[in-house]
Amino acid sequence: MEYDMVSSTTLARSTKRPRSKSWAHRIAFSAAIACSLSYCTSGYSQGQSAVREAVASDYDEYLADLFVHFHQTPELSLVEYKTAARMARELRAVGFDVAEGVGGTGVVAMLANGPGPKVMMRADMDGLPVEEKSGLQYASKATQEDPITGNVVSVMHACGHDVHITSMVGTARYMASHRDQWSGTLMLIVQPAEERIAGARAMKQDRLWERFGVPDFALAFHVSARNEAGVINVVDGSPYAGSDTVDITVHGVGAHGASPHRGKDPIVLASQIVLALQTLVSREIAPREAGVVTVGSFHSGTKHNIISDQAKLQLTVRSTNAETRQTLLDGIRRIATNMGRVAGLPEDKLPEVQVSKESVPPTFNNAELAQRLRNAWVEKIGAEHVISENQKGMGAEDFPFFTTSPDIPSVYWGIGGTPAEAFETEANGGEMVPSHHSPLFKITPEPSVKRGVESTIIALIELMPPQ
Numbered sequence: 001m002e003y004d005m006v007s008s009t010t011l012a013r014s015t016k017r018p019r020s021k022s023w024a025h026r027i028a029f030s031a032a033i034a035c036s037l038s039y040c041t042s043g044y045s046q047g048q049s050a051v052r053e054a055v056a057s058d059y060d061e062y063l064a065d066l067f068v069h070f071h072q073t074p075e076l077s078l079v080e081y082k083t084a085a086r087m088a089r090e091l092r093a094v095g096f097d098v099a100e101g102v103g104g105t106g107v108v109a110m111l112a113n114g115p116g117p118k119v120m121m122r123a124d125m126d127g128l129p130v131e132e133k134s135g136l137q138y139a140s141k142a143t144q145e146d147p148i149t150g151n152v153v154s155v156m157h158a159c160g161h162d163v164h165i166t167s168m169v170g171t172a173r174y175m176a177s178h179r180d181q182w183s184g185t186l187m188l189i190v191q192p193a194e195e196r197i198a199g200a201r202a203m204k205q206d207r208l209w210e211r212f213g214v215p216d217f218a219l220a221f222h223v224s225a226r227n228e229a230g231v232i233n234v235v236d237g238s239p240y241a242g243s244d245t246v247d248i249t250v251h252g253v254g255a256h257g258a259s260p261h262r263g264k265d266p267i268v269l270a271s272q273i274v275l276a277l278q279t280l281v282s283r284e285i286a287p288r289e290a291g292v293v294t295v296g297s298f299h300s301g302t303k304h305n306i307i308s309d310q311a312k313l314q315l316t317v318r319s320t321n322a323e324t325r326q327t328l329l330d331g332i333r334r335i336a337t338n339m340g341r342v343a344g345l346p347e348d349k350l351p352e353v354q355v356s357k358e359s360v361p362p363t364f365n366n367a368e369l370a371q372r373l374r375n376a377w378v379e380k381i382g383a384e385h386v387i388s389e390n391q392k393g394m395g396a397e398d399f400p401f402f403t404t405s406p407d408i409p410s411v412y413w414g415i416g417g418t419p420a421e422a423f424e425t426e427a428n429g430g431e432m433v434p435s436h437h438s439p440l441f442k443i444t445p446e447p448s449v450k451r452g453v454e455s456t457i458i459a460l461i462e463l464m465p466p467q
Contacts, residue, residue, distance in 0.1 A: 048380045048458075054174060055453045059446060063170050063453075066090075067445045068138045070162040074127025074155045077193035078147050080105045083125045083165070087190045090169045094176040096188065099212070103203030107190035108212055111176060116184025116464050120215035121171065121456060122402065123164040124194035132156040133439040158441045160223035160417060160448075165190065167221075167452030174457055184464035187215055189402070197243065197358045200401035209406075217369065217463050218403050218410040221455065223448050225436055227416030228423065230447040232377050232386045232455050234413040236370045238320045240363035241290065243396030244329060245356035246315040248273065248336050250300075251349040257305035267300045269343045270311035273336050273351065274298070277315075280331040285324050292318035292394045293328060318394035320362050329355060361400045366409040373411055376462040377455060395436075411459070415452050417443035 075083050084105040092098045096109035129146060131154035132139045142155045168188060175186055189208075193199030227233050250270040255263025274295050281291045293315060300311035315332070319325040333353045340350040377386045403410040418433050426432050434440035 051457060052454065055170060055450055058170055058173055059450055063166055063449055066169060067162060067166040067449055070165055071157050072138055072140050074140055074142055074157045076129060076144050076146060076155055077126040077196040078104060080125050080192050084190060087165055091172050091188060094173050096172060102208065103199065103206040105192040106199065106203045109188040110212060111186045113179050114183040115467055117216035118185040118187060118213055119460055119463050120187040120189060120218045122189040122191055122220040122399065123168040124161050124191045125165050126161060126193055126195050127155045128158045128195055128437060129153040130156040130158045130439050134442040136442055158438060159436045160443050163223040163443055163448050163452060166449050167456065170449065170453035171456045175460060181466060182461050182464040183467040187212060194398055197360045197398045200398040204401055214406060215408060218408045219459055220399050221413045221415050221452060223417040223443055224414040225418050225433055225441065227414055228420050229416050229418055229444050230385060230451045231416035232413055233389055234370055234374050234411065235388050235390055236365060236367040238362045238364050239412050240397040241318040241320050241394040242325055242360055242362035244317040244359040246317055246332060247354045248313040249352040250311040252309050254309035255307040257307055260307060263307045264343060264345060265307050266311040269339060270298065270300065270313055273339050276335045276339060277332065280328055284331055285327055289324050290320045290394065291324050291328055318396065360396055360398045361404060363397050363400050363412050365411050369409045370411050373459050373462060376458050380458050415448055417448040419444055
């Protein structure tokens, strides 16, 4: 369902402008808890009120329509051609020097504005192969050929990347038109293929830093369905885990299902491996350390009465530090190999373990920089809108490819995107708040985009004050 609760401040502002028949302006008009009354009035100096008003005006006049455009026209990882072209056009129009085709479909936009640090801000732009069932009247109906499988699939912004790129445009428009408020060089990166953990690496391999210079600071945010709309969530440590993709091929000896003694059953062996892997987190890493080993796919066999000669397991492995990662990966290899020996397989038929290149290290916020930006947000927006909560899951990001080798001080923060009323409904046994990557996923765009723009502007001006 859509949320139609309208704050008195938003309604008063909305009724002063002409009605629009577009869904974007209906979003802006009805506001679906566009912001709580406290969001609209507390914690602001006169200067920051001017920033807020500028962002609100730009949302109503431009960004709301742009968000709906991006939401309705998502593109899959690696083939975000139209999205990249639109982002390049938007950024070039306000005065940025724009390079396209970086690492595939990546876009880099530069705006030099006097002496000062170079600060990078990244937004990911890819959608997911999901058929949208959110019920939103501006829901995506897009389809696209998957570049990996060749299948035509439905496409949806089921992870909020439409919020990220819309907010980047809003940030660019503000920074370009208020150059007296900052000094330095702003680098905006529109990244492809975050969902495949491939885009950041591809841009780095395309000589990103050699071509455009290494930034002094790197920033990014992600809209979150699990936080209340408009809330900023920033932690000092690791907001996202590292991720490894692991494949295990279990060999066996095929036989008739009625004569199991004539073969070596890879399904039984693979099942034993799956169970043994569960001891890695429970018994081999410290209880206060975080780790996940999930077997997401198990394939073997073709018929009821045939013992196959091979089984394949696909795993995702999550960790928050290098030591835990190594413990888990070493443990997977040890368990798989030695369970093969337990089953009596010869050395040339032992299970094979392959760690994919799709691996990504944990995301780490620079503690000093995170505290600095937290203080700026508390001062400009209000302490009641800034929290520090670690995510309960072990989601991963490829943003660290930008911030390591060389190490760049960075902060990755969250922006809440779900109305408080939706959490109350869930707590009372009603409809659950849809998760990211769900076909039901939906973000309330106005408070999310506005807070995304506003928090980014505050961070940039904090790091690039006028000389």
